[in-house]
Amino acid sequence: MIGEPILVMLVEDNVDHAELVIRTLEEHRIANRVRHFLDGQSALDYLLHRGEFSNPATSPHPHIILLDLRLPRVDGIDVLRAIKEDDELKSIPVVILTTSEAEKDVAKAYYNHANSYLVKPVGFEEFKKLMDDLGFYWLGWNTHPQIKE
Secondary structure, eight states: OTTSOOEEEEEOSOHHHHHHHHHHHHHTTOOSEEEEESSHHHHHHHHTTOGGGOOTTTSOOOSEEEEOSSOSSSOHHHHHHHHHHSTTTTTSOEEEEESOOOHHHHHHHHHTTOSEEEEOOSSHHHHHHHHHHHHHIIIIIOOOOOOOO
16 A cells, blocks of 8 residues: 555544544655544545445445444444445454543444554643554555445
């Protein structure tokens, strides 16, 4: 995947957290493009090419999805479930990126086939380090199948 244009989907309703994620990915040239969605419904519309996202050429599937659990309209677990039940989407890595450390949330995410579960650190430097490590692992070192459109 190194050298290939990278598209990251970020599904996060907290604008401050989203800005930090996007800035970190861009500063370290980990992602070429980040598509940010504030709610689960919009993310699903994009992934399933519905409504304004009906053209796959202008709404390509991402290489990785960073997904919060607590989202308006459709929550993160329901988004995760829809992704992993869809034959065209299920190979896309989904990393849960949330503030919840609750064991029930961790268990539910992995039960629904999350590829990773990361708890957002409170401190800025720790959060930035987490994003650096996440980007280098999932988008640099990790190998996964080509995304079908």
